[in-house]
Amino acid sequence: MSQDAAATVCSLCKRRDAFFFRRYSGEKLCRKCFVESVEAKVRATIAKYNMLNFDDRIAVAVSGGKDSLSLLHILAKIERRHPKASLVAVTVDEGIKGYRDEALAIAAENCKALGIEHRVVAFKELYGYTLDEVVAKAREKSGLALTACAYCGVLRRRALNVAAREVDADKIATAHTLDDEAQTILLNIFRGDLVRLAKEKPVTDEAHPRFVQKVRPFCEIPEKESALYAYVKTIRFQDVPCPYASEALRNEMRFMLNHMEERHPGTKFAVFKAIERLRPALEEVAKKTDFKECTACGEPASDKLCKVCELLRKIA
Numbered sequence: 001m002s003q004d005a006a007a008t009v010c011s012l013c014k015r016r017d018a019f020f021f022r023r024y025s026g027e028k029l030c031r032k033c034f035v036e037s038v039e040a041k042v043r044a045t046i047a048k049y050n051m052l053n054f055d056d057r058i059a060v061a062v063s064g065g066k067d068s069l070s071l072l073h074i075l076a077k078i079e080r081r082h083p084k085a086s087l088v089a090v091t092v093d094e095g096i097k098g099y100r101d102e103a104l105a106i107a108a109e110n111c112k113a114l115g116i117e118h119r120v121v122a123f124k125e126l127y128g129y130t131l132d133e134v135v136a137k138a139r140e141k142s143g144l145a146l147t148a149c150a151y152c153g154v155l156r157r158r159a160l161n162v163a164a165r166e167v168d169a170d171k172i173a174t175a176h177t178l179d180d181e182a183q184t185i186l187l188n189i190f191r192g193d194l195v196r197l198a199k200e201k202p203v204t205d206e207a208h209p210r211f212v213q214k215v216r217p218f219c220e221i222p223e224k225e226s227a228l229y230a231y232v233k234t235i236r237f238q239d240v241p242c243p244y245a246s247e248a249l250r251n252e253m254r255f256m257l258n259h260m261e262e263r264h265p266g267t268k269f270a271v272f273k274a275i276e277r278l279r280p281a282l283e284e285v286a287k288k289t290d291f292k293e294c295t296a297c298g299e300p301a302s303d304k305l306c307k308v309c310e311l312l313r314k315i316a
């Protein structure tokens with residue numbers, strides 16, 4: 001409950017009591033209008049970016065956290081209106097002791113309640129190691145050259161793509177929120193990485209036939225609202241952070257953006273929209289990666305070995 005919204009009437013229905021003040025738009029919303037406005041925004045984003053077709057089989061990446069479960073619930077609702085479309089939830093089990101098990105159970109429970117097929121893909125099965133083992137081995141070999149998240153990111157991207165292909169998905173939907181988008185944009189600017197800046201976008205290019213296209217229907221939903229959606233809809237989610245969560249620079253970006261948003265509502269949208277307007281120019285700047293097949297595993301690779309094989313060889 002936001003104090004500013006207390007004892008005022010909803011700006012949309014003009015009947016029920018407001019419980020949330022959306023500072024960047026000035027709207028005060030009741031629970032029902034808030035929920036409907038989030039769902040309408042997701043539908044509008046999907047339409048604007050042409051993210052989904054009426055008959056797509058959509059793999060939703062479900063970690064068990066608030067964002068991915070809110071996305072799953074909203075897509076399930078949208079899908080009911082499109083009888084030719086289908087959803088399947090995909091959860092990557094990285095193998096993080098004392099953390100992932102609870103998330104897996106919560107993801108499974110939500111899928112069961114929604115009647116959605118649930119596929120789990122484990123690092124251990126796919127690569128022979130859990131993330132805990134990868135991290136331990138990397139420490140042993142090289143004093144952990146990269147952060148756990150850097151290893152996890154490479155391995156998880158592949159796992160998600162493999163799982164999506166196995167369930168015959170046309171698209172992978174991930175729950176990146178407006179906050180994630182704005183943080184990533186600033187991160188890439190701060191690192192001076194223009195190629196990454198151009199490549200990270202709401203709908204990915206399929207640079208190789210073995211890549212399943214990824215879409216981000218939450219790219220215009222602030223994280224705060226995705227969390228509030230989960231609370232209002234009483235969706236059970238995992239609220240414990242990953243023990244490896246350590247991306248220092250991203251945390252600084254999050255802190256800075258939250259601070260700016262607090263003082264200047266609308267900052268996160270401004271960052272995201274500025275880059276979206278620059279998109280055509282960025283496409284020209286970004287080198288198109290010429291993907292071939294990895295000589296070891298046959299998956300798409302920009303070099304002789306793909307990133308996964310390169311990483312696994314280093315720790316073997």
Ligand code: SF4
Pocket residue numbers: 094148149150152153242243244245246
């Ligand atoms: Fe993987 Fe890092 Fe996310 Fe943990 S915080 S799940 S290690 S990317």
Ligand code: ZN
Pocket residue numbers: 294295296297298299301305306307308309310
């Ligand atoms: Zn490979």
